[in-house]
Structures are given as structure tokens and as C-alpha cells.
Amino acid sequence: MREKSKIVTVEPADYFPREVRGECKLGEFAGDKNLTALMLGLAVGDALGVPVEFSSREELDMHPVTDMRGWGTYPVPEGTWSDDTSMALATLDSLKHDRIDYNEIMENFVRWAHHDEYTATGKRFDIGGICSHAIQNFIMRGHTDALLSGIDGEHSNGNGSLMRIAPMAYYLWRKGYEENRAIEIIHNTSALTHAHMRSKVACGIYSFVLWELLRSPCKGSVLQGLTKARNFYRGEIERIPYEDRLMKRIGRVFFLDEKAENLPMPSREEIQSTGYVVDTLEAAIWCIMTTNDYKSCVLAAVNLGEDTDTVAAIAGSLAAILYGMDAIPAPWLTTLQNREYIETICRACHKRWKK
Numbered sequence: 001m002r003e004k005s006k007i008v009t010v011e012p013a014d015y016f017p018r019e020v021r022g023e024c025k026l027g028e029f030a031g032d033k034n035l036t037a038l039m040l041g042l043a044v045g046d047a048l049g050v051p052v053e054f055s056s057r058e059e060l061d062m063h064p065v066t067d068m069r070g071w072g073t074y075p076v077p078e079g080t081w082s083d084d085t086s087m088a089l090a091t092l093d094s095l096k097h098d099r100i101d102y103n104e105i106m107e108n109f110v111r112w113a114h115h116d117e118y119t120a121t122g123k124r125f126d127i128g129g130i131c132s133h134a135i136q137n138f139i140m141r142g143h144t145d146a147l148l149s150g151i152d153g154e155h156s157n158g159n160g161s162l163m164r165i166a167p168m169a170y171y172l173w174r175k176g177y178e179e180n181r182a183i184e185i186i187h188n189t190s191a192l193t194h195a196h197m198r199s200k201v202a203c204g205i206y207s208f209v210l211w212e213l214l215r216s217p218c219k220g221s222v223l224q225g226l227t228k229a230r231n232f233y234r235g236e237i238e239r240i241p242y243e244d245r246l247m248k249r250i251g252r253v254f255f256l257d258e259k260a261e262n263l264p265m266p267s268r269e270e271i272q273s274t275g276y277v278v279d280t281l282e283a284a285i286w287c288i289m290t291t292n293d294y295k296s297c298v299l300a301a302v303n304l305g306e307d308t309d310t311v312a313a314i315a316g317s318l319a320a321i322l323y324g325m326d327a328i329p330a331p332w333l334t335t336l337q338n339r340e341y342i343e344t345i346c347r348a349c350h351k352r353w354k355k
């Protein structure tokens with residue numbers, strides 16, 4: 001049983017070094033512009049990273065990505081987004097009916113994995129091992145019991161649920177869900193493929209950050225979101241050594257260690273950008289905190305190397321809410337494959353959710 005989350009009043013200014021506090025302005029609900037920014041911000045980051053996925057940091061230091069490229073790691077043209085955006089779109093395509101139906105979301109994952117739906121070019125070209133395994137479990141169960149399909153092993157903590165959680169987190173905020181219920185749904189959504197506590201918590205931390213950014217788009221909100229996540233999970237995860245370590249690592253990066261305030265921002269060398277969910281989340285938020293516009297943020301993410309597309313997709317989704325839709329470079333949006341498809345699903349959501 002979860003300990004009731006302790007309510008601790010924390011003012012960002014008490015916690016955060018002066019240089020990252022920023023000035024907070026009250027955000028306004030801007031209709032589907034926010035949702036479209038979220039999804040396109042994610043897709044653009046994803047597409048920038050696809051051609052250099054698995055490249056080392058040393059290789060990228062020699063030949064950094066500065067623009068859209070094609071034909072790198074995969075035989076796909078520039079602007080092609082991958083499984084990250086596909087699975088997020090598959091989730092959103094179910095949410096457009098204004099209800100949460102885990103079986104339908106999994107069914108959409110099947111349509112993507114086996115029938116090439118929700119793809120940039122009409123052909124799926126990548127899939128993570130755990131996602132593939134979970135989708136197979138769902139099929140073997142007769143396309144039911146989606147919440148029992150995910151893999152919960154300690155070594156099943158890749159970033160495959162974190163990379164697709166954005167639309168669900170957005171929906172819960174948009175519909176005004178109560179925090180405890182919203183996090184329960186976020187955990188369930190992770191568990192469709194990634195059912196270990198660490199993956200669920202990573203999705204929860206991302207959601208708290210996104211919600212704060214939606215409320216008030218400034219860097220201080222990122223840190224406020226992390227503080228809220230820490231307060232929410234405190235008590236529950238302190239009993240689980242690795243999950244406690246996850247929060248301590250997040251705390252190390254984001255100045256949230258109460259005993260060591262104003263720690264210096266970690267250097268780039270200290271940030272890992274592998275497909276491990278903790279590394280990915282840490283790297284994405286580091287990119288947000290060390291850059292000052294959308295373009296610099298996603299390029300910083302890609303040029304960290306390793307899991308370039310997913311780190312940039314996650315960083316890009318948050319950066320698009322922080323800086324707004326107009327901050328995404330227009331030439332990149334023009335290059336994005338199947339952009340109209342993404343926008344059509346976003347428009348359908350807005351139309352239905354308004355009712």
C-alpha cells in the first residue's frame with residue numbers, strides 16, 4: 001500500500017540555484033495548440049535522432065547533428081520518426097474517443113507492430129524487445145487483459161513506456177484528473193509493456209514535470225514537477241533500494257537533495273544517454289535545463305549519442321510545451337514525414353474532448 005503522499009510546501013526559489021529559477025508566468029490552456037506542440041515536438045526530436053541512433057558520443061562530437069538527416073542507421077528518408085512517435089500516436093488515437101481503454105491502446109500497438117499503422121512512411125522499421133514481447137503476450141491472450149501483457153522483470157527497464165507516455169499524461173491533465181488517480185493510470189499505461197516499478201515511476205516523474213509545464217511554462221516548473229514527484233513517491237520507493245536510487249539520481253541532477261542544496265549542474269560527461277529508462281529520463285531533463293530554446297535542446301539530446309531518438313523525443317515533447325509550438329523550427333516541421341497525419345489525430349482529440 002502506498003503511504004499517503006506527504007504534502008510539503010516547497011517554493012522553487014527555496015530550492016533552486018538562481019540561474020535556473022527563471023520567471024514563472026501563469027500558463028493558459030491553449031486548446032489543441034498544446035497537444036499539437038507536444039506531439040510535433042516529440043516527433044521532430046525523434047526524427048532528428050533516428051539517423052544516428054546508437055552512434056557514440058565521440059562520433060557525434062566529430063560529426064554533430066545540426067539539421068534533419070536521412071539514410072543513417074535505418075534506410076529511411078529525412079524527417080522519418082520511429083517507434084517512439086508511433087506508439088504515442090497509437091495511444092492518442094485511442095484517447096481521441098475521450099475514454100481510457102487499455103485493450104484498445106494495445107490493439108493499436110498490434111496494428112502498428114503487425115500492420116504498419118501509425119508510421120511515418122507506411123512501413124514500421126524498428127521495435128523494442130520488451131514492447132514486442134508484450135504485444136505478443138497480448139495476442140496470445142486473445143487480445144484481452146492488456147494490463148497483464150507487460151513485462152515486470154528487473155532487466156526490463158528500457159525506455160519503451162516513457163517514450164510513449166506523453167499523450168496519456170496530457171489527456172489526464174486536460175480532463176482534470178485527480179493526482180492519485182492520474183498517477184495510477186500512468187502506471188497502468190506503462191505496464192501495458194513495461195510493468196516494473198522503475199519504469200512506472202519514470203513515467204510518473206515525466207508526468208509531474210509535464211503537468212507543471214502545462215500549468216506554467218518556465219524552467220522553474222520542471223524543477224517544481226520533480227519536487228512534486230519526489231514528494232509523491234517518497235515513502236513508497238524508499239523501501240525499494242533501486243527505486244530510491246532512481247530518485248536520488250534525479251535529485252543529484254536537479255538540486256533536490258535537501259542535504260546538499262545548490263549542487264552544481266552535472267557535466268555532460270556525467271550524463272548517460274542509453275536506453276535504460278533512468279538514463280533516458282535524466283538525460284532528457286538535463287537537456288531541458290541546460291539549453292534555452294527548443295532547437296538547442298533537441299540537438300543537445302541527439303548529440304549525447306546512444307539512444308538519440310528517444311532522448312530527443314522526450315526532451316522535445318517537454319521543450320515544445322516550455323517554448324511553444326512556434327519555437328519548433330519551421331523547416332524541420334516541413335521536413336517531418338506524415339506530419340498531417342499527426343495533426344489530424346490531434347485535431348480529432350480536440351474536437352471530441354471539448355464536448
Ligand SMILES: [Mg+2]
Binds near residue numbers: 310
Ligand atoms: Mg525509436
